[in-house]
Amino acid sequence: MTGLPDVQTLYEVTEHTWPSAAVQDAGAWTLRDGQGGGKRVSAATARRSVSKTDLHLAETAMKAFGQTPLFMIREGEEALDQILEDAGYAIIDPVNLYVCDIERLTMDRPPKVTAFDIWPPLAIQADIWDAGGISAARREVMARVNGPKTALFGRESSRPAATGFVAMHKGIAMVHALEVLEPHRGRHMGTHLTRHAAFWAADQGATHLAVLCTKANQGANALYSSLGMTVVGQYHYRIKEG
Structure with a gap:
């Protein structure tokens, strides 16, 4: 550690x-x-x-x-x-902003044929992101990343269930745009993809895995806390209404 x-x-x-x-x-x-x-x-x-x-x-x-x-x-x-x-x-x-040592998430692999890393993303992954409001313009952000990166793809009962994105900088991998289709929520897909991201990152030489999560997203905060990740800081935005 x-x-x-x-x-x-x-x-x-x-x-x-x-x-x-x-x-x-x-x-x-x-x-x-x-x-x-x-x-x-x-x-x-x-x-x-x-x-x-x-x-x-x-x-x-x-x-x-x-x-x-x-x-x-x-x-x-x-x-x-x-x-x-x-x-x-x-x-x-x-x-x-959550982070943890990579070893904390690489003790147990997700079940077989549940989580994959794929680049470039498949069309079905774009459909899942679209369903979650992650538009083509946001997916263009992923394409701009230089350095190690991949898309995450989750399946349950042979059906597409979830997707996400992970990239690395200076030994720290960060997960973005994690989206689980509604019928598959509450069935550990977020956990499986986060753990798979950690295994991918470890293969790239990462020492830590990090994620960002709005404070209002209670489900995601509970997920990352349950995985043993630690909040090390925060940020917020300000915008003028009207």
């Missing part, structure tokens, strides 16, 4: 395993062009201390991308959080 990565390391892993279409630094900000790939690849983050006068630059740049102004607030950024609150930005989607 080794020490767990800290939250700053997991922020970096997230950037590399779920990348934006384009990233640029502008003043106090790192700005992201997500091209419809979701909040994580579209939100601006602070590069240094930010003042109220810096806010307009970020808002203007994001609107030029065709994006609604959106900010990610990470641990230690309480001053930025207050500036955004004062400017009328509301909190949305607080996220937990």
Whole structure:
């Protein structure tokens, strides 16, 4: 067993395993062009201390991308959080970051013909993602990843049941876009795919497996806690309503 990565390391892993279409630094900000790939690849983050006068630059740049102004607030950024609150930005989607040693998840393999790693993904995996609201634009994020990556595919009773994505950066594998079809929920498919991701990652030389999970997703939080994964930090977004 080794020490767990800290939250700053997991922020970096997230950037590399779920990348934006384009990233640029502008003043106090790192700005992201997500091209419809979701909040994580579209939100601006602070590069240094930010003042109220810096806010307009970020808002203007994001609107030029065709994006609604959106900010990610990470641990230690309480001053930025207050500036955004004062400017009328509301909190949305607080996220937990989980991680554990790879050995914790590689003691028992999933049942045979239950979990697979496949790249590129099969058409049926795209259908499962579509059913879970993971659009083609979000799947384009997976295609942009450089370095070790694969799609996860789960079957139950010879039927397609689940899919997901895992990629690795600096020895840490991170699972994204894990989706289980409704008829197969509550039947351990999430556990099987997460464990399979760990075995795949171990073969790539990973030392840890990490996942992101919104705090509101009670089922997913329960799953990762039951697997012995530890919350090492959080982030949330702020967006202006109306």
